[in-house]
Amino acid sequence: MRAFFVFISLIGSLTxxxxxxxxxxxxxxxxxxVGDIGRTNYIYPNKFAGGIVYKYNxxxxxxLRGNYNYLPISxxxxxxxxxxxxxxxxxxxxxxxxxxxxxxGVEFNFYEYNISDYRTTFTPYILxxxxxxxxxSPVRFISPNSIELANRFSxxxxxxxxxxxxxxxxxxxxxESSARITFVDDLDYTTTKIPIINNVGxxxxxxxxxxxxxxxxxxxxxxxxxxxx
Numbered sequence: 001m002r003a004f005f006v007f008i009s010l011i012g013s014l015t016x017x018x019x020x021x022x023x024x025x026x027x028x029x030x031x032x033x034v035g036d037i038g039r040t041n042y043i044y045p046n047k048f049a050g051g052i053v054y055k056y057n058x059x060x061x062x063x064l065r066g067n068y069n070y071l072p073i074s075x076x077x078x079x080x081x082x083x084x085x086x087x088x089x090x091x092x093x094x095x096x097x098x099x100x101x102x103x104x105g106v107e108f109n110f111y112e113y114n115i116s117d118y119r120t121t122f123t124p125y126i127l128x129x130x131x132x133x134x135x136x137s138p139v140r141f142i143s144p145n146s147i148e149l150a151n152r153f154s155x156x157x158x159x160x161x162x163x164x165x166x167x168x169x170x171x172x173x174x175x176e177s178s179a180r181i182t183f184v185d186d187l188d189y190t191t192t193k194i195p196i197i198n199n200v201g202x203x204x205x206x207x208x209x210x211x212x213x214x215x216x217x218x219x220x221x222x223x224x225x226x227x228x229x
Contacts, residue, residue, distance in 0.1 A: 022219045023055040023063075023172065029211015031071040036199040037085070037095060037188045038075030043177055045210045047072040051101075053213055060112035060120060064104075065129070071099040073207050075188055091144055091197050095189045097136050099207060101180075103158050105129025113164070115217060121166035127178055129158040138189045141196050147189055156180040158209075170217050177210040 030045020051069035058064060076094040077085040111123040137152035160178025167173055185191060187205040192198050 021057045021217050023053075023057070023215040023217050025053055025213055025215030027051045027053050027067070027069070027176075027209075027211055027213040029209060031073055031099075031207060031209050033073035033075060033097075033187060033205060033207045035075065035185070035188045035205035036190045037077055037093065038079050039081065042179065042206075043208060043210060045208070047074060049209055049211070051209075053215065055107065055215065060114050061109050063107040063109075065107050065127070067101065067103045067129070067131075069099075069101040069103070069209060071101055071207060071209060073097050073099060073187065091141075097187055097189070099187070100134040101131050101156070101158075102133075103129040103131035103156075105158070115166040115169075115172050122164070124161070124163050125174075127158065127160040127162065127176070131156045131158055131180065133180075133182070135187060136189075137184075137186045138191055138194055138197060141194050147197065149189070152184075152186075154182065154184045156182045156207075160209075167214070172215050172217060174213045174215070175211075176213065178208065180207045180209070182206060 028050045031047045031049035032039075032041070032044045034040055034042060049069065049071045051067050054066045056064040074094070074096040078094070105128050107125050107127050109123045109125045112120045113123045113125075114120045132153065133156050134151060134153050136149040138147045139150045140148040142148055158178050158180050160176055162174050162176030164172060164174035182204050185204045186193075187207065188199075190197055190199040
C-alpha cells in the first residue's frame with residue numbers, strides 16, 4: 001500500500017496544477033455481497049444503492065475523492081448455485097443488512113482529463129480508497145428465528161475501475177464498478193464467535209457497488225500545465 005501512494009505522488013509531480021476544480025454529485029446503482037450465504041457472483045447488483053461523491057482535482061491525472069454510500073446487501077441460499085448451500089444444514093439461510101460507508105482515496109486517470117477542454121473530456125480511471133463502515137452484527141443467538149444484532153464499525157478497502165466523461169460545461173458522468181475488501185466475516189450474520197450460527201465459509205465477506213454518478217464541477221476554471229496546446 002505504501003508503494004502505491006509513492007507511485008501516485010510521483011505521477012502527480014509530473015503535472016503540476018495552476019488551479020484546482022471541485023466536483024460534487026450523486027452516485028446511483030446497485031450493490032451486492034459475496035460471502036457464506038447465497039450467490040457467489042462478484043458483480044451481481046441486486047439491491048438499489050446510492051451515495052454522494054466529492055472530488056478535488058489535483059491535476060488532469062489525479063483526483064482526491066471522498067464518498068458516503070448507502071449500501072443494502074442481502075443473500076438467500078435458495079438462490080445459490082452451490083448445492084450444499086441449498087440444503088437446510090445451516091441456521092442462517094438468508095439475511096439482509098445495510099452498510100453505511102465513508103471512504104476517501106484517489107482516482108487515477110489513464111488520460112488527461114479536464115471537461116473545460118474538448119480534447120480531454122473522456123478517460124478510463126482506477127480507484128483506490130480506504131473506508132470506515134457501519135453495519136449490523138450478531139451478538140447473541142436467541143432462537144432459530146431470532147438473533148440479537150448490534151451496530152458495529154470496521155474498515156474496508158474499495159478498489160474499482162470506471163470511465164468518465166463530459167455532459168455539459170459543468171456536468172460530467174462516470175460509470176463505475178468497485179469491490180470492497182473487508183476485514184470481517186459477519187456481514188451475513190454468520191460468525192465464528194457464535195458457533196451455532198457459523199456457516200462454513202472461505203474467508204472474509206466482500207461487497208460491491210456498480211452504477212452511475214453525475215457530478216457538478218465548480219471553482220475556478222481548470223487551467224493545467226502539461227495539456228497539449
